[in-house]
Structure formats: structure tokens, C-alpha cells
Amino acid sequence: MTTQPPDLKEIEKEAQDLLGECDTPRKLEEVRVKLLGRKGLITGVMRELGRLPAEVRPAVGKEANLLRERIEAALAEKKRLTSEEKEVSEPLFDYTLPGRTPWLGRSHPITQTIIEIEDIFRGMGFEVAEGPHIETDYYNFDALNTPEDHPARDLSDTFYVDKGILLRTHTSPVQIRVMEKKSPPVRIIAPGLCFRRDTPDASHVPNFFQTEGLYVDREVSVTDLKGVITAFARELFGPKIKVRFRPHFFPFTEPSVEYDFSCMICEGSGCPVCKRTGWVEISGAGMVDPEVFKAVGYDPEIYTGYAFGMGVDRIAMIKYRINDIRLLYENDLRFLRQF
Ligand code: DAH
Secondary structure: OOOOOOOHHHHHHHHHHHHHHOOOHHHHHHHHHHHHOOOOHHHHHHHHHHHOOOOOHHHHHHHHHHHHHHHHHHHHHHHHHHHHHHHHHOOOOOOOOOOOOOOOOOOOHHHHHHHHHHHHHHHOOOEEOOOOOEEEHHHHOHHHOOOOOOHHHOOOOOOEEEOOEEEOOOOOHHHHHHHHHOOOOEEEEEEEEEEOOOOOEOOEOOEEEEEEEEEEEOOOOHHHHHHHHHHHHHHHHOOOOOEEEEEEEEOOEEEEEEEEEEOOOOOOOOOOOOOOOOEEEEEEEEEEOHHHHHHHOOOOOOOEEEEEOOEHHHHHHHHHOOOOHHHHHOOOHHHHOOO
8 A cells, every 4th residue: 555755845844833932941842742752743754654655765765864853953952042041041140240349347446556555665675465354352452552441442433243353443453463473674565454333424434445564673763654655655646745744642653643645636725535624644653662562572672663554545535536435335337437
């Protein structure tokens, strides 16, 4: 039994129409089955070849094989295109976009001030020492010749952690800790946090920074103390600054002074920061009391020394023209970004 040879042109057109419609991998698979599956169009053509008269069979067979190859190639190409399209339709990572700038922090103005203070004193031969925030009565008061009935030891002035254990009220205990470990000469500064039961206002906060200074050697005098404080002030604020020393009392120094820097905000004419006096109080200082030397086992007949405190917050306030100490501790980025 003979059959008419299949109209390969017509079949190819039909196949192309089917292929033209498929734009997703799923549709493409459906079309593949329609063309090359068991009951597929092309499969049907191949099956019919056997029923053709022997004379036409080789030529039609050759054409049919070529058609199948073309269809297979077209399917492969379609597959490539639809999978690329799928990738494109997913969210893109655009490598050409500028990167996100990493958020760089900066040092707090107090840290910047401490670093400057350390640099200046290192330049004058001082080493940097440290001590604990939680201290004993002994280091914070007794060894510093501060008697039991001193007002600073009152519960209303000092944060006690436990009986005899407290948050240090000044950096002076570092003097004792250093002298206990080392014999003279000693030349140190000790920056760090201190705590007092103060109600916050424009010039008080319950935690603040000091830098302690101590120089012990043979024949150290008040002149050395005045010289080093004045040299420090000039280095930090420039040659125009003036320093004044006023008599005062501290249990751990004799004689004792308080010292002020001329106000660099108003240059002496008077402003709210210097309370219109033209001077900003920095801290106290003096010649180390012989009782303190006795507490650490230094011979007061051989050695003399000076000590000083320094309010770091106050120095930062004059330096950066800050009129309220609380700003330094609020961690408000709008404030901190200015430094
Ligand atoms: N510790 C004192 C205070 O907090 C400051 C001070 C005064 C420190 C005299 C000293 C000094 O080293 O000699 O007020």
C-alpha cells in the first residue's frame, strides 16, 4: 500500500508557528512534545516514511531527516533564549552602581582632647599610667592623707559600691598605685573617668574626666610645677594664654593651689563659660604632702614632688567652645559629628 509523500514544507511551517509562540521554558517543553514526542508531528512524518513507495523513500527520507535536524536546532536555540530571558526577568544586581560608603566613626571630643594632652606631656618626658574606676577607700582617700571625717567621704558626694569600695572621685589614687610599684624618679600623667554624686547642670555631670600628673625626684620645686602647667597651656592653646595660680587646700599637697586658664572663648572679656570672670578653673595642684610619701614608702627628706589634676571636660569645652558639659555625654550624633 502506498501513501502520498508528506508535505514537508507545510509541516515545517506548522512547526515554526508552534515554536514562534513559546516564550517560557514551560511552553517550550509543550511544543517539544508536540513536535518530537511519541505522537509528535515530526515523529509522525518519520513513521510514515516506511509506507512510501521505494522510489521516493530515499529522497523524502533525506528531506525529512534534514527537517528534523532543523527543528531540533530551532528548539535548542529557543531553549537558550528563554532561559536567558528568565535570568533577565529576575532582580538585577547592577555592578556599575556606586558602592555604599562605609559609615566611618570618629573619636569623641573628649578622646581627642586626652590624646592631645598625652602627646604634650609625653613630649615633656611623662609616661601615661592608668588605674581602676572602682577603688578602695584606702587609695581614693586614706593614702592621699584624706581623713575619715573629710566631707568628700560623705555618702552624698561619693558613689559607694560596698563598704570601703567606691567609684573613684578623682584620678589621684593612680599616684599611689604608681608610687607603690616604682621608686623615684616618677613622672606620669593618668587620664581617666571619675565619678561624683553631682546633679547634672551646665557645668556638672556625675561622671567626668580628669588627668592626673605627678613628678617626684630630688629637688622638685613649685617653679617646676608652674613651668610645666604653663608650658602645657601654651602648647595646647597657643602663646596668648595666661595661667594663674591661687592658694587653696588639698589634703594630699602642701602647699596647694588651684589654677585657672584665661578664657580662650572670650579672650578674657567675659562670657557665660568663664562666668564673666575671664578665667576658667582647670583644677588643683601642689607639692606632694610628706604624709603621702610616707604612705608609699618614699623618704620625704630625700624626695620632693609636685602633683596636679586637670579637668579634661573643661579643657575640651574651651577648646571646642562647648557651653554645656552635658552635651559631651548625650551621644547625640548631630553634636558629635561636628568634631
Ligand atoms: N584630685 C583633686 C580633685 O579632684 C585635684 C587635684 C588637686 C589633684 C591637687 C592633684 C593635686 O594631684 O595635687 O579636685
